[in-house]
Amino acid sequence: MPMADIRSNFQPLTAQHLLRAAERVAAGYSQHRFGPSTEYDLLFDGHHLPPKAVFGVAATEALGFEVGPENFSAGDNTLCFRVLRANGYRIVRKGEADPISLFELSDEDRVWAEGRPRLVTHIRRERSTGLAAAKRDQFRALHGRLYCERCGMDPVKTFGSDLGEACIEIHHRDTHLAEMTDGHRTKLDELQCLCANCHRVTHRELKATS
Numbered sequence: 368m369p370m371a372d373i374r375s376n377f378q379p380l381t382a383q384h385l386l387r388a389a390e391r392v393a394a395g396y397s398q399h400r401f402g403p404s405t406e407y408d409l410l411f412d413g414h415h416l417p418p419k420a421v422f423g424v425a426a427t428e429a430l431g432f433e434v435g436p437e438n439f440s441a442g443d444n445t446l447c448f449r450v451l452r453a454n455g456y457r458i459v460r461k462g463e464a465d466p467i468s469l470f471e472l473s474d475e476d477r478v479w480a481e482g483r484p485r486l487v488t489h490i491r492r493e494r495s496t497g498l499a500a501a502k503r504d505q506f507r508a509l510h511g512r513l514y515c516e517r518c519g520m521d522p523v524k525t526f527g528s529d530l531g532e533a534c535i536e537i538h539h540r541d542t543h544l545a546e547m548t549d550g551h552r553t554k555l556d557e558l559q560c561l562c563a564n565c566h567r568v569t570h571r572e573l574k575a576t577s
């Protein structure tokens with residue numbers, strides 16, 4: 368599990384804490400003692416955030432006491448960066464471009480999205496910003512296990528080991544404004560756990576209608 372290597376020190380810290388912290392820091396939350404970053408940016412939803420502040424704000428909420436800049440270090444090969452990256456956050460040196468480009472996609476995805484900016488945006492959302500890790504966390508907490516929301520497939524049952532969980536992917540549902548119930552939809556509610564097969568079919572349906 369991505370969080371396993373920090374369990375000894377930051378036991379209660381989950382992907383959902385990280386996501387909430389990133390959202391708060393992106394929204395301008397400043398009740399912390401972390402300064403602006405000097406070398407690295409964490410890319411989140413179009414924002415460039417100080418990675419150390421995001422981790423510190425998340426740890427503070429998870430542990431229930433203030434975790435300050437002096438309590439841990441940041442930078443390549445630190446616990447802080449390893450955990451953020453393991454949870455899907457992209458951290459780049461200042462001035463570096465976003466490393467996710469269409470050229471890194473599988474052939475299937477590239478052909479699928481080619482020439483359709485809306486679908487490119489869709490893929491970027493699904494692949495980025497720690498949302499997927501937080502969704503898996505939330506889904507497990509809610510249902511006790513991961514399964515496909517479309518066909519009900521339980522990968523652990525089907526494949527006989529936790530390795531099967533790798534086939535549960537995160538799909539971003541395009542929600543029409545009319546379907547939104549006021550204030551109760553979160554980013555995680557827009558995401559769906561799908562097995563790889565259902566995800567592929569869902570994308571083909573999406574393409575057929577876009």
Ligand SMILES: [Zn+2]
Pocket residue numbers: 515516517518519520561562563564565566
């Ligand atoms: Zn399925």
Ligand SMILES: [Zn+2]
Pocket residue numbers: 493537538539566570
């Ligand atoms: Zn998808």
